[in-house]
Amino acid sequence: MIDQADQVFVLLQHWLVSFLPAGLQQFAAVLLSVIAIVCVFPGLFALTTVFERKGLARIQNRIGPNRVGPLGILQPIADGIKSLTKEDVVPTSANAGVHFLAPLGLVVAVFMGFAVLPMGRNMVLVDMDCGLLFFFAMSASTEVSVFMAGWSSRNKYSLLGAMRAVAQMISYEVVLLLSSVSVVMIGGSLSLTKIVAAQDQYTGIFPHWYIFTPWGLAGFIMYAIAATAETNRSPFDLPEGESELVAGYHTEYSGFKFALFFLGEYLAMFSISGLGATLFLGGWSAPLSILNWVPSWIWFFSKLMLSIFVFIWMRGTLPRLRQDQLMNFAWKFVLPLTLLNLMVTALWRFMGEGIARWIVCSAILLVAYVVMGRVEMKSEHFGPRSYRYAD
Amino acid sequence: MTPVFYILAALTLAGGLATVMLRPLVHAALAVTVAFGGLALLYLSLDAQFAGFAQILVYIGAVAILVVFAILLTRGSDLPREGVFSPAWLSGLVLAAAIFSVLAWAVLRSANSLPQQMAVPQVTVHDIGIALVGRYVLPLEIVALLLTAATIGAVIVAMHEKGGAQ
Numbered sequence: 001m002i003d004q005a006d007q008v009f010v011l012l013q014h015w016l017v018s019f020l021p022a023g024l025q026q027f028a029a030v031l032l033s034v035i036a037i038v039c040v041f042p043g044l045f046a047l048t049t050v051f052e053r054k055g056l057a058r059i060q061n062r063i064g065p066n067r068v069g070p071l072g073i074l075q076p077i078a079d080g081i082k083s084l085t086k087e088d089v090v091p092t093s094a095n096a097g098v099h100f101l102a103p104l105g106l107v108v109a110v111f112m113g114f115a116v117l118p119m120g121r122n123m124v125l126v127d128m129d130c131g132l133l134f135f136f137a138m139s140a141s142t143e144v145s146v147f148m149a150g151w152s153s154r155n156k157y158s159l160l161g162a163m164r165a166v167a168q169m170i171s172y173e174v175v176l177l178l179s180s181v182s183v184v185m186i187g188g189s190l191s192l193t194k195i196v197a198a199q200d201q202y203t204g205i206f207p208h209w210y211i212f213t214p215w216g217l218a219g220f221i222m223y224a225i226a227a228t229a230e231t232n233r234s235p236f237d238l239p240e241g242e243s244e245l246v247a248g249y250h251t252e253y254s255g256f257k258f259a260l261f262f263l264g265e266y267l268a269m270f271s272i273s274g275l276g277a278t279l280f281l282g283g284w285s286a287p288l289s290i291l292n293w294v295p296s297w298i299w300f301f302s303k304l305m306l307s308i309f310v311f312i313w314m315r316g317t318l319p320r321l322r323q324d325q326l327m328n329f330a331w332k333f334v335l336p337l338t339l340l341n342l343m344v345t346a347l348w349r350f351m352g353e354g355i356a357r358w359i360v361c362s363a364i365l366l367v368a369y370v371v372m373g374r375v376e377m378k379s380e381h382f383g384p385r386s387y388r389y390a391d
Numbered sequence: 392m393t394p395v396f397y398i399l400a401a402l403t404l405a406g407g408l409a410t411v412m413l414r415p416l417v418h419a420a421l422a423v424t425v426a427f428g429g430l431a432l433l434y435l436s437l438d439a440q441f442a443g444f445a446q447i448l449v450y451i452g453a454v455a456i457l458v459v460f461a462i463l464l465t466r467g468s469d470l471p472r473e474g475v476f477s478p479a480w481l482s483g484l485v486l487a488a489a490i491f492s493v494l495a496w497a498v499l500r501s502a503n504s505l506p507q508q509m510a511v512p513q514v515t516v517h518d519i520g521i522a523l524v525g526r527y528v529l530p531l532e533i534v535a536l537l538l539t540a541a542t543i544g545a546v547i548v549a550m551h552e553k554g555g556a557q
Contacts, residue, residue, distance in 0.1 A: 098421065130516045133444040140452025144424055147459055151417055163463065166456055173452070190516050 006295045009036070010122050033125045037114045045266045046076035052312045059316035086255040091154060094252060098152035103253065103260035106145035110264050112138040113271040118193050120284045120297030131192040132184065135275055136177060139230070142268065143169050146239075146249055149261070153252035161248030164323065165232060165239035171330040172229035172236075178338040179223040182215055182345040183279045192275075196283030205289045209282040214361040215345040220280040222338050224307075227272045229330070231265065234315035238323055273307035274300070333376060340368050395436055403429030416462050424455040441516050 004011065013032050017025050050065065050073060057064025065072035090099055116131035118124040128134055143166050150162020187195040187210075201208045210216035229236040232248075240248030250261040277283060281303050284296035321329070344361050351357035406426030413419045427450040434443035477483070523531055 098418075128440065130440050130444055133441065133448065133516075137444040137447035137452065140448050143456050144421075144451060147456065148421065151459070151463075159463070163460075166460065170453070170456060188517075 002293045006121055006297075008295070009120070009297065030125070037125065038111065041111075041114065041267055041270055042263060044270060045263055046080070048266060048308055049079065050075050051308075052315075055309070055312045056316050059313075080259070083256050083259040088255040088257060089252075091252050093154040095152040095154070098148050099252075100257075102145050102149035102152060103257045103264070105148065106142050106264040107260050107267070109138050109142045109145065110267045110271060113268075114274075116192055117271065117274045117278060118196050118283055119274070119300050120295070123284075123297060124193055127193050128191065130190040132180060132190045132195075132275075135192075135271075136173075136180075139268070139272070140173065142264070145264075149253070150249035153249075155252050157246045158249050158251045161239045161245045161251065164245075165249055168229055168232070168236065168239060168326060168330075171327060172226040175222055175330060175334050175338050176226040176230060178335070178342060179219045179226065180275075180279055182219045182342055183210055185342070185345050186210065186215075186349060192278050192283075196278055196285065199282040200285040202289040207282055207285060207287060207289070209280065209285075209287075211280045213348065214358065214365055215341055215348055216280055218337070218341050218344075218365050220276070222334055222341070223276055223280065224310075225334060227276060228311070228314070229326070231269045231272055231311075233269065233311050235318040235321050236326060237315075237320060238326060269308065269311060270304060273304050273311075276307060277303035333372060336372065337365075337368060341365065396433075399429055399433050399436060403433065417459060420455065420459045420462060423458070424451055427451050427455060439514075441519055 013029055016032060017028050020028050053075070054064040054072070065075040068074040068078045090096055113135050115125045116128050116134050118127075146165050146169070147162050150158045150160075150165070153159070183195060184190055187198045189195060189198075199207065199209050206212070211220045228234075232239050239245070240250075245251070250258055253261060277300065284300040286292045286294060286296075286299055344364055347364075348357055348361050351360065403426050406422050406424075406429055409422035410419045410426060413422055427446065431443045431446040431450070434446055
């Protein structure tokens, strides 16, 4: 019974496929999984928009959407109909072809990332040997779409937004990759299913998640920072800073093309949270061994939604950074710490079992964090800022 | 030589040709992205997953983006008045054809001298990693040193000049 609940989607897929002739079965199985991914995550996106607007409203002491349906729960349907029926405006001086291709390219590239995420026991579309590399390759190719959107609009706000977005994504992608490399060093594989399997073990009732090690905790924090910046979420939402750039690179998009950008942004958030959960939080494994009877996919999606909640919480709490602060933070603070974390991971790997490696690794990371923070703060001048190019 | 190969080869060639023929510089940069993507798909169709995804990550994710950045920062995105061909296009064509014929000759000759392997070797990422830090560790380190030197050079070029007005 417990096993069946755990494997319910896999069994459902096998059952549906068994009606077809043998030649078509493999194709149908893949098609069904793709349909499931293409339905589930946009559905989750619809839920999240309402959840986000409600949550932000609560943080700001408002009520939020409450007119459409009970408690405003049908708001996304109204939004969807609105954006479908809106006129699709393309500026006359815009580059029509590139303008049309940009949102499509973004959404396709983001959807591809879900192909390698293990969403439950045996629930992965393609169990690739280098799944992690595939994921990063796909997330890197979204940058081209962002640039295409900003450039083809022929609008200075769009272009500035795209330049900011791409600069930020390149800078934080380095951190994102390097903080994941430490997991690969310990897990010994680029395959995401193997990384989850390595964490799905228990000492007593406690799991072997990588976040419960010194290097894993440091890596997870840096991964979370980089993921927030990669998905252009607050406090790193400069590319679409409403007060300065109208809406960033999608200023000139209306109707369903805008909705596609919106969808792409949230899907990127889901996929990067899913990868974070897979790498550091044990993927679909239960947080305590006594909770193993709960189906694995419930754990994966709870971890996903929990990180979405943290994203929303941060958006409601933190002010936006300035561009130079953003870049300095990435290159002068987070990147050196990630490189140090790689060495600490290697040390952890070769020191062998025992309490000594816990003390040594934690001490190195803590000392580096404190010293670097102090040094950076000392060189920071709190006074009127001189602008190199604007004076 | 399957239909897939021909489709991918046509895509890559079309991207490459568009890169040199298109007049707007940004369009050329986007076309070179298509050519990079076609190459990555060719690697994937040869079962070289690691090379294919690394190609996408490095060339589409970084090189193409740096190219468009450079174009935008240098204000080269305006349409060139005269054609995109430099006056020396004929000698360039001859040079390219010569290099192509030498490479093609070498590739065609080497196909005969290699032992005929019918079974495609299964190379996993694990094997590539072991080979990189085992047998090929010296080239790897040399490349790493070169890249570090290039990074330091870039930082020095971009640094504030001392004494000048900030």
